[in-house]
Amino acid sequence: MSGYGGGPVPADVERAAERLAAYARRTPLLPGLPAPGRRRGGWGLLLKAEHLQRSGSFKLRGAANAVLALGARAIVTGSSGNHGIALARLAAPLGVRVTVVLAAGTSPAKAARIRALGGRTVSVAGGVAEREERARALAEETGAVLVPSSDHELVVAGQGTVGREVLADVPDVRTLYVPVGGGGLLAGVCLAARDHPVRIVGVEPAGTPRYARSLAAGRPVRLPPCDTVADGLRAQAPGAVPFAVVRDRVDDLVAVSDAEILTATDRLRRLGVEAEPSGAVALAGALRAGRHRERAVAVVSGGNTLAALASRASRTSATSADRGASGASRMPGAPGLSGLPGLSRLSDTSAAGTGRPARRLAPTCTHPELEETR
Numbered sequence: 001m002s003g004y005g006g007g008p009v010p011a012d013v014e015r016a017a018e019r020l021a022a023y024a025r026r027t028p029l030l031p032g033l034p035a036p037g038r039r040r041g042g043w044g045l046l047l048k049a050e051h052l053q054r055s056g057s058f059k060l061r062g063a064a065n066a067v068l069a070l071g072a073r074a075i076v077t078g079s080s081g082n083h084g085i086a087l088a089r090l091a092a093p094l095g096v097r098v099t100v101v102l103a104a105g106t107s108p109a110k111a112a113r114i115r116a117l118g119g120r121t122v123s124v125a126g127g128v129a130e131r132e133e134r135a136r137a138l139a140e141e142t143g144a145v146l147v148p149s150s151d152h153e154l155v156v157a158g159q160g161t162v163g164r165e166v167l168a169d170v171p172d173v174r175t176l177y178v179p180v181g182g183g184g185l186l187a188g189v190c191l192a193a194r195d196h197p198v199r200i201v202g203v204e205p206a207g208t209p210r211y212a213r214s215l216a217a218g219r220p221v222r223l224p225p226c227d228t229v230a231d232g233l234r235a236q237a238p239g240a241v242p243f244a245v246v247r248d249r250v251d252d253l254v255a256v257s258d259a260e261i262l263t264a265t266d267r268l269r270r271l272g273v274e275a276e277p278s279g280a281v282a283l284a285g286a287l288r289a290g291r292h293r294e295r296a297v298a299v300v301s302g303g304n305t306l307a308a309l310a311s312r313a314s315r316t317s318a319t320s321a322d323r324g325a326s327g328a329s330r331m332p333g334a335p336g337l338s339g340l341p342g343l344s345r346l347s348d349t350s351a352a353g354t355g356r357p358a359r360r361l362a363p364t365c366t367h368p369e370l371e372e373t374r
Contacts, residue, residue: 007244008153013160013192016065020161023064023090027052029169030273032283032298045286045296046173047268048166051275051303057232058162058301059086062184063147065158067096072145077101078128078135080181080232081110082278082302083149088119099138103131107231109309116313127225128236150184151239160188166297167196174294175199179281179301180211180253181233187242189299190249199251203285205230206255214238215247229258232278232302256284263287268300274308275300 032045050058063086067075074097077087084100091098098119102111104126111121124134132148139146148155162185166176176193178186180202190200202211205228214220214237222237238246256264261277264284268275279302286298 007241008157008160008187008191010160010191010194012153012157013164013188016061016154016157017161017164019068020061020064020158023054023068024061024161025052025054026165029166029297030271030300032271033286044294045283045298046170047271047273047283048162048297048299049273050162051273051279051300055082055086055089056302056304056308057082057086057279058159058185058299059083059149060089061161062150062152062155062158062188063087064090066147066152066154067094069154070145070147072096072147074142074144075099075147076135076139076142076144077147077149078103078131079114079149080128080234081107081114082232082304084114084119084121085110085117085304087147088114088117092118097144099142099144101131101135101138103127103234105227105231105234107304109306110304113304113309113313128234129222129225148182148239150182150187150235151241152184153241155184156187156191156242156245158188159185160192162299163189163192166299167193167198170295170297172295173198173297175201175286175289175296177201177203177254177282177286177289177296177298179230179233179278179285179299180204181230181278182235183211183238183242183246185299185301186211186250187245190245194249200249201252201254201285201289202246202250203254203256203281205233205261205281206257208234208236209253209255210235210237211243211246211250212253212255214243215250215253229261230278230281232276233281254285254288256281256288260284260288273300274303274305276302276305278302 027049030047030049032047054060059082067090076099078101087098100114100119101122114121124130176198178189180186186202207228208226210223220238220243261284264280265277268280279300282298
């Protein structure tokens with residue numbers, strides 16, 4: 001990584017994997033859809049089970065990578081919920097103060113979970129753009145370190161460990177479906193697969209196709225706030241860091257409707273996978289594409305449903321009662337910042353060309369009132 005301007009490189013994903021070993025769970029691949037015509041065991045579509053991740057979503061990976069590398073004692077972020085939950089879960093074990101700015105429409109259950117884990121929440125009227133503006137201002141006012149939910153080299157590298165694990169576990173995977181909000185996960189997977197022939201497909205809610213529009217325009221564009229059942233994927237514009245990575249590697253983008261997202265959520269539930277709607281978006285894209293004859297993987301990015309959050313809240317209360325006044329406990333096997341042998345330094349390795357041609361994608365759906373991100 002070249003300071004904070006050269007962009008992340010594949011080696012940063014490897015460093016993130018080492019950094020996260022004691023903090024993030026290596027999630028399994030679960031059977032999804034059988035390939036037509038194949039006999040027993042012939043699964044065409046597998047599910048990367050990030051709903052089983054500590055904190056309930058893939059967001060823990062990027063959050064932990066950034067916190068551990070930066071060594072900050074106070075952090076501010078803007079979040080739709082899962083990134084904030086991930087940071088708050090890390091806060092007590094690492095002795096970090098976390099403030100999470102939430103936009104209007106954020107799940108009350110996710111906001112409550114952040115507070116239950118010791119994080120502070122600040123609510124703003126308006127959408128994601130207003131949320132991010134307030135988070136930046138708070139960081140400047142307080143001297144805290146800003147750790148965005150997607151637009152950060154360390155966050156992207158941490159999310160890339162999802163792709164790294166998939167490619168290690170299924171090296172012959174043909175297509176990888178990834179949900180897209182701010183783009184941190186898609187960019188991370190693109191980074192991990194930069195030199196792999198796997199076809200990478202980003203899946204966006206149809207109401208907010210910010211990456212399809214941005215790639216077609218050749219620059220980040222900002223969409224107006226848009227409602228969707230996938231509440232974790234409401235980002236209005238690509239971040240500068242993930243946009244550059246996605247632009248140079250993604251193969252296709254698919255837009256899915258709320259009805260398709262809910263159908264995929266129900267299908268996962270019938271498979272025994274408790275995913276929130278945002279976590280089912282990649283499967284919705286795979287179902288829409290209909291490419292079940294090839295070996296493919298869809299990332300189930302999160303499982304912070306109301307029921308799951310209520311269950312975790314009750315466990316947290318019970319643990320707190322058992323612990324009494326003895327103080328917060330650390331994650332199993334996870335050292336605090338003071339126990340680390342040394343905070344990782346940012347590498348001065350700059351991004352190298354890969355020989356892979358940049359892809360220009362036509363927009364998959366229309367959206368009014370687009371404006372260039374400034």
